[in-house]
Amino acid sequence: MSMLCLDHIRKFTDPPYQLIVVDPIPKEPIRDDYKTLKLDNPPESIWLKLKKDPGYTKGMNMGSKKANGDVLVFIQNDVFVHEGWMPNMLWYIENGFDVVYPDQVPRDRQYILDSYQRHLNHPEAMKGGRDAGLMMIRKSVFDKIGGWNEKLGLLCDADIYKRLDKIHARWTDTNKVFISHIMAATNRTLLDKDPKEYDKRMRKDAKILNG
Numbered sequence: 092m093s094m095l096c097l098d099h100i101r102k103f104t105d106p107p108y109q110l111i112v113v114d115p116i117p118k119e120p121i122r123d124d125y126k127t128l129k130l131d132n133p134p135e136s137i138w139l140k141l142k143k144d145p146g147y148t149k150g151m152n153m154g155s156k157k158a159n160g161d162v163l164v165f166i167q168n169d170v171f172v173h174e175g176w177m178p179n180m181l182w183y184i185e186n187g188f189d190v191v192y193p194d195q196v197p198r199d200r201q202y203i204l205d206s207y208q209r210h211l212n213h214p215e216a217m218k219g220g221r222d223a224g225l226m227m228i229r230k231s232v233f234d235k236i237g238g239w240n241e242k243l244g245l246l247c248d249a250d251i252y253k254r255l256d257k258i259h260a261r262w263t264d265t266n267k268v269f270i271s272h273i274m275a276a277t278n279r280t281l282l283d284k285d286p287k288e289y290d291k292r293m294r295k296d297a298k299i300l301n302g
Contacts, residue, residue, distance in 0.1 A: 092168055109136065164180075167223070193264075
């Protein structure tokens, strides 16, 4: 899944951009045998091969510290981007927004066709489904809120929304960008594999979020 996610980024993203891959599972590493993903070519791409899994939130913060741009994009490995996603999302950052999320909710054909006809600033274009599966954010804003909360795992999305709202960050969804997201793939795997551990982590995160 990680390799397919990266393949979509390479296929549907026009340069220049910097790709930072946090690879946290040494027993099941990402493979790039034929160098088609071009993962190890600093500074254009940085491949962080970790000896142990630091956890999702810490891993994302580690990746962000390697970034040399003013805009960050966090993409989970169960997200697949499509043609034109980057420039359309950047339009919102360049026009006053601090954070932008694509649409990842299943839509009917007519809804998608209608979205093609709207301008980026049309009120109906600025609708979608806020989720951290893919999030574009100004680096200055990300630093201001202190990055991802490394104490959290399964409920980290709700926490980052809360902190963005607290500093009155300007954010929007947009259905000018659609992504394919196998939502909750990691969480669902944990739930199926070890329900008690899943419940334990959920309770821990909820306790932290509720103070």
